[in-house]
Amino acid sequence: MKSAIPIAIIAAIVLLGSGIGLLAGSRRKMDLEQWTVGGRGFGLILVWLLMAGEVYTTFAFLGASGWAYSRGAPALYILAYITLGYVVSFFILPPIWEMGHKFSLQTQSDFFETRYQSKALAALVSLSGVAFLIPYLEIQITGLGIIAQISSFDRIGRAPAMIIAVALVAAFVFAGGIRAVAWVSILKDALMIFAALAVGIGVPYIYFGGIRPMFSTLAHTRPAHLVMPGATAHMGHAWYISTVLLTSLGFYMWPHTFAAAFTARSAAVLRRNAIVMPLYTLSLTFIFFTGFTALLVIPGLSNGDLALFTLVRKAFPNWFLGLIGGAGALTAMVPAAILLLTAATLFAKNVYRPLFAPTMSESQIARLARAMVIVLSLLTLYFAIYSSTTLVSLLLLGYAGVTQFFPGIVLGLYSNRVTKSAVFAGLLTGLLSACVLILSNHDPFLGVNAGFLALCLNLTVTFAFIRVYSWRKKPSQTVDSGKASFDA
Amino acid sequence: MPEKPSVRAVLLGALPFLGMCFSVPLWDRIDPMVLGMPFNLFWLVLWIPVSSLCLWMAYRVDRHRR
Numbered sequence: 445m446k447s448a449i450p451i452a453i454i455a456a457i458v459l460l461g462s463g464i465g466l467l468a469g470s471r472r473k474m475d476l477e478q479w480t481v482g483g484r485g486f487g488l489i490l491v492w493l494l495m496a497g498e499v500y501t502t503f504a505f506l507g508a509s510g511w512a513y514s515r516g517a518p519a520l521y522i523l524a525y526i527t528l529g530y531v532v533s534f535f536i537l538p539p540i541w542e543m544g545h546k547f548s549l550q551t552q553s554d555f556f557e558t559r560y561q562s563k564a565l566a567a568l569v570s571l572s573g574v575a576f577l578i579p580y581l582e583i584q585i586t587g588l589g590i591i592a593q594i595s596s597f598d599r600i601g602r603a604p605a606m607i608i609a610v611a612l613v614a615a616f617v618f619a620g621g622i623r624a625v626a627w628v629s630i631l632k633d634a635l636m637i638f639a640a641l642a643v644g645i646g647v648p649y650i651y652f653g654g655i656r657p658m659f660s661t662l663a664h665t666r667p668a669h670l671v672m673p674g675a676t677a678h679m680g681h682a683w684y685i686s687t688v689l690l691t692s693l694g695f696y697m698w699p700h701t702f703a704a705a706f707t708a709r710s711a712a713v714l715r716r717n718a719i720v721m722p723l724y725t726l727s728l729t730f731i732f733f734t735g736f737t738a739l740l741v742i743p744g745l746s747n748g749d750l751a752l753f754t755l756v757r758k759a760f761p762n763w764f765l766g767l768i769g770g771a772g773a774l775t776a777m778v779p780a781a782i783l784l785l786t787a788a789t790l791f792a793k794n795v796y797r798p799l800f801a802p803t804m805s806e807s808q809i810a811r812l813a814r815a816m817v818i819v820l821s822l823l824t825l826y827f828a829i830y831s832s833t834t835l836v837s838l839l840l841l842g843y844a845g846v847t848q849f850f851p852g853i854v855l856g857l858y859s860n861r862v863t864k865s866a867v868f869a870g871l872l873t874g875l876l877s878a879c880v881l882i883l884s885n886h887d888p889f890l891g892v893n894a895g896f897l898a899l900c901l902n903l904t905v906t907f908a909f910i911r912v913y914s915w916r917k918k919p920s921q922t923v924d925s926g927k928a929s930f931d932a
Numbered sequence: 933m934p935e936k937p938s939v940r941a942v943l944l945g946a947l948p949f950l951g952m953c954f955s956v957p958l959w960d961r962i963d964p965m966v967l968g969m970p971f972n973l974f975w976l977v978l979w980i981p982v983s984s985l986c987l988w989m990a991y992r993v994d995r996h997r998r
Contacts, residue, residue, distance in 0.1 A: 524953055
């Protein structure tokens, strides 16, 4: 039976990864601080593993090759936005860390609540944050189901694969929190780099004798595929610039990427990490090679996301398929673990406590957050198995949505004139305009990324409110309760 | 308020945005192919280590201030 070997290898990798996760947290007492931000004790290596763990998701594996396969050159935006996202992080994560250290912040919503002294603003940030996290979580689980199905020659169904994986993820998140996630990343990133290099170099070599002849063939047969807008109608240069700007600014605006900053031991760790992180992006180049080769070897797939695994299954022996399948499964499980942890903490600390139980203690929040891991796991499984259209819409909104937090965060760090009403008005404008444009299928709008237009509106409204506020307040000095308490 | 980064550090951080984002019409083409890759892909791959270098220089520039 040809499926036995790949199934055994995938199972071994997944169990080994989960075992590392369960062991990682077992020797520490898991209070909320340890569970969510690793006791703020991560050095360069653990921070690097955590951030690589959350960035290189199934999207890197299935999506990047799928974009190269079905869209062509527009896929290059991925190389640019991830690298530029680290450039942005070099400047904003260290001050975010300083604030976190000073005021014991654990979540993104804690930041808004402390900086602007506004529970309403923090609630808006938490609710929209959770709403964008859940579909992101679901897509990891769906991706895992696809990987398990293809690499087991359809012997493992999507649903059983998803149920087993989610149970394992929930177990190690429950037990070890964020530390478990960073440790599982060791295995995940080692396998991911190996898989990217082996497949990205191997596949063009097998079919064309190398990367150069593969691209030469593609340049002769489909030259339009290799420059923007590629195989798409609207993804030209205006789309590229606006999308790269939106996604690189939004890169660390996701609740889970933002909160990862709090795990670092010092602000300098985050600066050094931002210097080395872009180099990992080089591994994505090899994933692109695979997607472009797939277009020549197996054209006509209805779903580009299947290109990488379909090609690997065709080109390599079964044991190798199992290895790549195991790597793919972990690239879904590690980000899923972080997303679960972040959504559970946000719900317990920033939604449930302020609304229903203001007197909750830290240890009660910790218990509720861990219980939420189980609840959210079940919810995600339900969505992944009975896929929902609402969720697809929310996913489309994800990046455009979280990037609307950007003005509130960056102005909150560097400006003492910004007020909570300005941020609130800007954020609402941004979220609503992104919803209207994207959900009515107007993305891109006139060739420009709709989320980027929403961000421009957001900034305009925020600055307009700041101007009006400072006129009304003159000549008295800037009186901003949030700022005053923040400097205390 | 945290200390703002210096102008020189911010300019170093703006360089990768020029190289990888705003200048796209200048390098989005197939020829000349370099290292077997179409020129646009090669250009972006080249800018990944260059971006690391820019950040390292920004780190050096601002280090004395901390």
